[in-house]
Amino acid sequence: MRKGLAGQRLVAVFLAGMLLLNYPILSLFDGPERLFGLPLLHVYLFSVWLGLIVAVAWIAERGAR
Amino acid sequence: MLPGWLIIGASFAYLLLLFAVAYFGDRRADEGRSIIANPWVFSLSLAVYCTAWTYFGSVGRAASGGTWFLPTYLGPTLGLALAWLVVLKMIRIARSHRITSIADFVASRYGKSHLLGGLVTVIAVVGIVPYIALQLKAISSGYALLIGEHDSLFRVESQAGWWQDGTLYIALTLAAFTVLFGTRHLDTTERHEGMVAAIAFESVVKLAAFLAVGIYVTYWLYDGFGDLYARAMAAPELANVLAFDGVGRLGYGGWFAHVLLAMLSIIFLPRQFQIAVVENVNEQHLRRATWAFPAYLLLINIFVIPIAIGGLLHFGRGTVDPDTFVLTLPMAHDNAALALFVFIGGLSAATGMVIVEAIALSTMVCNDLVMPMLLHSRRLNLAGERDLTGLLLGIRRGAIVGLLLLGYLYFRLAGEAYALVSIGLISFAAVAQFAPAVIGGMYWRGGTREGALAGLLSGFVVWGYTLMLPSFAKSGWLDPGFLEQGLFGLAWLKPEQLFGLAGWDNITHALFWSLLANIGAYVLVSLARVPTGAEATQGALFVDVFRRGESPPASFWRSGAEVRDLVPVVARFLGQRRTEDAFGAYARTHGLRDVSELKADPELVHFAESLLAGAIGSASARVMVSTVVQEEPLGLGEVMDILDEASQVRAYSHKLEEKSRALEAATAELRAANEQLKELDRLKDDFMSSVTHELRTPLTSIRAFSEMMAEDPDIDVEDRQRFLGIIVSETVRLTRLVNQVLDMAKIESGHAEWHNTDIDMRELVQHSVDATMQLFRDRGAEVAVHMPASVPLLRADHDRLLQVMLNLLSNAAKFVPTGAGRVEVTLSCDDARVRVDVRDNGPGIPPEQQPVVFQKFRQGGDERSRPQGTGLGLPISRQIVEHFGGRLWLESVPGEGATFSFELPLASAAAVQ
Known part of the structure; x- marks a missing residue:
């Protein structure tokens, strides 16, 4: 798994996370809009966070398949 | 309001429970039934990352800056x-080199340098001790809040004398716990199963406590997330909690810096290194931790914003310190039991951090600071036989107690000072300085000891100048003037706006400059010279740790050592029994019965060194082993071998490719040869059937006429003469056929004899025409001969060439029409070759037949009109001509006759001698 597909996928998740959780993408969600009565920014941050965890879990638990 | 005895009682009860868990963990480990050999426990123990600073401080940060508490957790998720x-x-490297701390990791990588290990230790201690103090402060102020030593705004009013201070006793209890479970014995792997079990347990407690208060605030005091947010939106002073609030304060650059900082600290904080690398039981556990630990972080942060909003709504901004909301909110609603539980949760967050950090730091202080000093001071009699395990344990225990007392002292001195309150991120920035040396060391072979030293030192100095000193100044311990005017009044030296770089918060600013100085110095100084042998060795071992597998690394010890010298050296630091066990196990894995059979080969010396490295650090281990074994001076060749391993591997694979290509080529050749053999086999069969067929025809007629004459004696003389004539001619034909077959076989196999002489082609052509003149006359054909006045002499076999000419001429005679035949023989020559054309006016040969006539037993013409002949003349002629380097070919247009030509080179014909 070290150099295999899973490793590359994890790097991809890392890069995607860096992108999604930083300027400029992050700034797109810093507005007055509300989602389910919650600030869009908070919903966005926590959903991306959860998404990253799920993605990493999927990759790590699948192993080298 | 809770009575002090209850809180203290509960706290100590909790610590006792911790002792029990740790004791249970250690006992199970001794029995070989580890409870921490489990990916979930490993993931939970990683949560030692969440300290009291985050437990209490996250809410405070959320209250003042909204989502700004998140980078501290998003960073680890990404990391x-x-x-x-x-x-x-790192785990693989640490395991194969028995590395037990981050200081040892750096020291070992750069040629087992004492100086580097010491520097890393100093940085770690300076960066972490205030952080320990912060934990103690959290416990202290939590306790003060709970017993009611506060005003209406929950500000802690009085501080008792140190002898009355419960925090001191907590610190001492933690020191006792750490000594008990962190330095129970000297172990070559330096793993502490009981301690890890306790840490995992603490992670569960703090998560449960934080979730409890979160649910209480969100669903008990308020009506869920929606309700809290709706109220927050109605309150204008809470707007900054909801928005990013980046423009005014730290900006997106600061956000990125905080994410990066947290990402680095999850790996380089001494306690994280201790848990993730040193205490790791099985590297596969890491697989689950990569997501389970971030999931833990997500879980513990879900209620941070609701608690912040709830606290701000209840108390209003600028009254109660938001850092205490988790405690003060339950207290303000008279929920003392929950407050106590939350306090215990905070206690667990603080104690977990303190315990692991103390173990990690004490290992560093002992192995990389005190041991080298002892080794250098010569007061420790290196050659002595004294058992040093007690001394070693004593140093570690002393270091633990010392660190905790130092932390307590700092807490007492700093109090509410800025230097303590803001230490969390400052401490992160200090350990981030390890990143270039460690990561560079794992992926770049070129890093040198001086490079790492320069990088660490300059990063540390810049960190101290841009973060540590300003925090002292803000605490009032230094003249704050230099913050405003810069050092010596030089504006470009303002610590928080170095070189005039303004607009960033102090953490981002310091991180940028310190990492810039660190990486820059590391790379530039490393590039100043080629790594030495020791650096190159370690560099290759670290960088290629995966490639090497489990095989022991190349050894650089001279094999002149004696086992009886080696064992005592190890035993002095590990104890007699452990050493004997270890060497005994080593002997068994090498198929020997006991230690006495061991030979002190380089591999054993390496084994002894790594055993020692686990106990006293790699640099000191090298020094100790070198007292009984001489170090092999590294030859240039060996260093090149190590460095060039990658290129060797490439070369091997290249060779392999070449081999496989060669094999493919050989296979193709074999296949072609096989085809050829099959073809030859088929030709041989054809040949055999042709030969037998050709032999049978004359034999049949000879036999028929002989029988006729034998059976009928009354045949008249005339007939008898005729029959005998036929028999004679058939016999001649048979003889010729057999001769030709033998001839052909000889030429083809290269056994033919060649009698080369100088030949005048004019004479040869004329001779052949004269010899065949009777044939032409019989068929009423004319022969015309065209020859130049002279041709150069040719070196070849006269009889063979005559055979070729006779064959061509007799063929022509066979095919010319009876009575009107005309054959032209032309001899010509130029500088290089002699050419002969024999042209007839026969029926010609159709194009599809042309190649066939040169094959054995394949005569031209159709079956009926085929004249007498063996079918071997043309193939033999072609063989002869080709033998002399010439060629024989045919040009023909059906109906207009055929021209057989051959040419012979003058030079090469002469050369064939």
Whole structure:
């Protein structure tokens, strides 16, 4: 798994996370809009966070398949 | 309001429970039934990352800056996505070199340098001790709040004398716990199962406590997330909690810096290194931790914003310190039991951090600071036989107690000072300085000891100048003037706006400059010279740790050592029994019965060194082993071998490719040869059937006429003469056929004899025409001969060439029409070759037949009109001509006759001698 597909996928998740959780993408969600009565920014941050965890879990638990 | 005895009682009860868990963990480990050999426990123990600073401080940060508490947790989430690449490599390296601390990691990588290990230790201690103090402060102020030593705004009013201070006793209890479970014995792996079990347990407690208060605030005091947010939106002073609030304060650059900082600290904080690398039981556990630990972080942060909003709504801004909301909110609603539980949760967050950090730091202080000093001071009699395990344990225990007392002292001195309150991120920035040397060391072979020293030192100095000193100044311990005017009044030296770089918060600013100085110095100084032998060796071992597998690394000890010298050296630091066990196990894995059979080969010396490295650090281990074994001076060749391993591997694979290509080519050749053999086999069969067929025809007629004459004696003389004539001619034909077959076989196999002489082609052509003149006359054909006045002499076999000419001429005679035949023989020559054309006016040969006539037993013409002949003349002629380097070919247009030509080179014909 070290150099295999899973490793590359994890790097991809890392890069995607860096992108999604930083300027400029992050700034797109810093507005007055509300989602389910919650600030869009908070919903966005926590959903991306959860998404990253799920993605990493999927990759790590699948192993080298 | 809770009575002090209850809180203290509960706290100590909790610590006792911790002792029990740790004791249970250690006992199970001794029995070989580890309870921490489990990916979930490993993931939970990683949560030692969440300290009291985050437990209480997250809410405070959320209250003042909204989402700004998140980078501290998003960073680790991203960092762990890379853990399977980076941390796994660290685990593998640490295991194969028995590295037990981050200081040892750096020291070992750069040629087992005492100086580097010491520097890393100093940085770690300076950066972490205030952080320990912060934990003690959290416990202290939590306790003060709970017993009611506060005003209406929950500000702690009085501080008792140190002898009355419960915090001191907590610190001492923690020291006792750490000594008990962190330095129970000297172990070559330096793993502490009981301690890890306790840490995992603490992680559960703090998560449960934080979730409890979160649910209480969100669903008990308020009506869920929606309700809280709706109220927050109605309150204008809470707007900054809801928005990013980046423009005014730290900006997106600061956000990125905080994410990066947290990402680095999840790997480089001494306690994280201790848990993730040193205490790791099985590297596969890392796989689950890469997501389970971030999931833990997500879980513990879900209620941070609701608690912040709830606290701000209840108390209003600028009254109660938001850092205390988790405690003060339950207290303000008279829920003392919950407050106590939350306090215990905070206690667990603080104690977990303190325990692991103390173990990690004490290992560093002992192995990389005190041991080298002892080794250098010569007061420790290196050659002595004294058992030093007690001394070693004593140093560690002393270091633990010392560190905790130092932390307590700092807490007492600093109090509410800025230097303590803001230490969390400052401490992160200090350990981030390890990143270039460690990561560079794992992926770049070129890093040198001086490079790492320069990088660490300059990063540390810049960190101290831009973060530590300003925090002292803000605490009032230094003249704050230099913050405003810069050092010596030089504006470009303003610590928080170095070189005039303004607009960033102090953490981002310091991180930028310190990492810039660190990486810059590391790379530039490293590039100043070629790594030495020791650096190159360690560099290759670290960088290629995955490639090497489990085989022992190349050894650089001279094999002149004696086992009886080696064992005592190890035993002095590990104890007699452990040493004997270890060497005994080593002997068994090498198929020997006991230690006495061991030979002190380089591999054994390496084994002894790594055993020692686990106990006293790699640099000191090298020094100790070198007292009984001489170090092999590294030859240039060996260093090149190590460095060039990658290129060797490439070369091997290249060779392999070449081999496989060669094999493919050989296979193709074999296949072609096989085809050829099959073809030859088929030709041989054809040949055999042709030969037998050709032999049978004359034999049949000879036999028929002989029988006729034998059976009928009354045949008249005339007939008898005729029959005998036929028999004679058939016999001649038979003889010729057999001769030709033998001839052909000889030429083809290269056994023919060649009698070369100088030949005048004019004479040869004329001779052949004269010899065949009777044939032409019989068929009423004319022969015309065209020859130049002279041709150069040719060196070849006269009889063979005559055979070729006779064959061509007799063929022509066979095919010319009876009575009107005309054959032209032309001899010509130029500088290089002699050419002969024999042209007839026969029926010609159709194009599809042309190649066939040169094959054995394949005569031209159709079956009926085929004249007498063996079918071997043309193939033999062609063989002869080709033998002399010439060629024989045919040009023909059906109906207009055929021209057989051959040419012979003058030079090469002469050369065939």
